[in-house]
Amino acid sequence: MxxxxxxxxxxxxxxxxxxxxxxxxxxxxxxxxxxxxxxxxxxxxxxxxxxxxxxxxxxxxxxxxxxxxxxxxHSTDTRRHNLPLQLTTFVGRAQELATVQRLLATRRLVVLVGVAGAGKTRLALEVARQTGDTYADGIWLVDLTPIRDGGLVPRAFASSLRLHDRPRQPIAQTLLEDLRGRRLLLVIDNCEHLIDDCARLIDAILRSCDGITVLATSREPLRVSGEAIWRVAPLALPSPAALTDVDQLARCGAVQLFVDRAQLVAPGFQLSARNAAAVGNLCSRLEGLPLAIELAAARASSMAPEQMLARLQDRFALLTAGSRSGPARHRTLHAALDWSHDLLSDPEQRLFRRLSVFAGSVSLEATEHVCSANDLEVAVIPGLLGNLVDKSVVIAAGEAGEPTRFRMLETMREYGWKHLEDSGEVERVSRRHGEFFVALAEEGWAKLRSAQQPIWHRRLADDLSNLRSAFRWSRGRDPEAALRLAWALNDFCIIHGIVREGDDWFEQALAGYTVRDELRAKALGEGGWIAWHCDDIGSSAARWRESFEIYRELRHVSGIGQALHQLGHLLWWQGDFATARKNYEEGLAMSRQAGDAFWIAGSLRSLGELDLWEGDPVRARVHLEESLAWNKRVGEPKWRSYTIEALALSEIELGDFAVARTHLEEALGIVRELNFALGLVGVLKTFVVLAAAQSQPVRALRLAGACDSLSESIALNPLGHWPMMQRWLEISRMELGPERAAACLAEGRAMTRESAIEYALAG
Incomplete structure (x- = not known):
């Protein structure tokens, strides 16, 4: 004893x-x-x-x-470390373990940086444990969690290394003298709240003691010379396809952790086909954060995964069952985030809570506009945002050559939103958010009709979550802003295949804004197109007719030209080709009078397509070539692809297959750059006509099958002149016979999008 x-x-x-x-x-x-x-x-x-x-x-x-x-x-005790024994299994992160060990082999200071609850401490301890006998004088853990006074940092180091005070000598000097000539690994846990004092002491140790290696954990870098930073990401999440595959799900790190910890409190718990989807979705909703997953798993004795998932609308109330023996900050998810939040300066806290208004990722420009105020000037926001990234509160991401975008884990965003509510700033910040994204959408509407269309499609796609959020906010508070947003995103919704959602926006926005002005007329015109693509011809007709009536009341020449063009499409669909042509011609005249190049090109294109429908490819080519010339002045690529595709059809009808193929290859390049699903279907259908016209029935029917499959996958109603395709397809069917034709169609339906494109180009 x-x-x-x-x-x-x-x-x-x-x-x-x-x-x-x-x-x-x-x-x-x-x-x-x-x-x-x-x-x-x-x-x-x-x-x-x-x-x-x-x-x-x-x-x-x-x-x-x-x-x-x-x-x-106890001289027979050969342990040369003070690492605590772990009572739970270390799960996953094999690649991270190997990477950090490689870093330690070549760098003397490695800092594991990450958001609260990401598992930095556990990863550091496991790396240290697996390092084994690499360090002759052992591995020593310095846990700074309980230290609040930066002046006590050297003493905490000395205490962990079991060093005693020396008379009339500062403890920091004693520490440095003791470490000289020794070869050991120091594991310094939780540096963030004492970051300056830690950085100074670690820098002094590394400069004075060449046998010392340091592995530290922190929510922000130490900024010490020679520091290697490894950002600890959340655990791997299951793919949507894995949610129904128990074996695949069981190999996912986040799921493995949940199952392992659930079995501690509910030994009979097993991952099964019955609960697999709930477990996978739960881990995904918790964003792979180990702390959140462990807190959820601790509920497994009283809740099924499905019940936990249903209660995640308030994750902070659910995730409160942490170990009593662990640090206080890890006993609830809220406490872990409180720890991070308390380390932020007042300006950083203001920016952090205002960032919670954003959904998904956000640009620096949007952050500056929405989050600035009298107490937070625009000029300081880039620096503060960089601080939040360093402190693992915000994530910076971006592809090479693209502007950096910023996002928060949903857990952090919800936490920030609670602080925004407590501050009384929700209404003001939400209004600025709505104003910014309505203006962005309107700028995008103009840019989508220019040579900048591909750039702006990507930009709007990046901000789709924020645009949705802005619509929800404005719908109940600012009906005019809601309608401006709906019409401005019309083309974007069509190209990105979200026409049902876009049509819902129009329905709600038009119901909320009833003033018969230019805005409503313009929105009705755009809304007619999106309803057309939803195969809702009745709504298209009603919107286009009202748009025409309002423009006529306003004596708006350019608007009347647009509306006549739109009504021409309706008449064409109804089979009244003569009146449709009259509308196109009158609309063309009005657009010429107004000098509206976009709608001049549009009316000429529609006249050319109607010529093709009525069997006059020569006249069609004249109209389409003039349309293309006007389109080049505008620089808008989406409608240019339609015009080039129609030109290809006219060349096929005239027997010039080589020119037709050249047109189709150009159109295909445009729709691929835009990622325009509807346009791709149209181009591939024209490749069907080309193959059939060249007596390639197998190729024609396979491509037709691929087109059918792609059309179903995007649930769109493609505009165009498909009776011509059906005429050529019928010839191909007769050449092959019913059984072989059906087989070719089935083979085409099995093609992927990319394989269908390759097959079309190879013909």
């Missing part, structure tokens, strides 16, 4: 005795152990009582002798 046990000291009293030996006052002990000062005083008095001492010097001398005896008595 040790002398400590004989004297009846508790582990906490022994810990206090060692701090007394190290020269700490009762106040210092309270700060170091994160306890009240009166509690520290009580522990010291208990030591006096149990050991029969009257002075702190007696406690110090006794503690030194006790440890000396203990060292001799």
């Amino acid at each position: 040790s002398r400590t046990a004989e004297q009846g000291l508790t582990p906490r009293e022994l810990e206090v005795a060692r701090l007394v030996r190290d020269g700490l006052t009762d106040r210092d002990i309270a700060v170091t152990l994160d306890i009240a000062r009166r509690t520290a005083e009580w522990h010291v008095q208990q030591i006096f009582n149990k050991l029969g001492f009257n002075t702190r010097a007696q406690i110090a001398a006794w503690t030194a002798r006790d440890e000396l005896v203990g060292t001799a008595a």
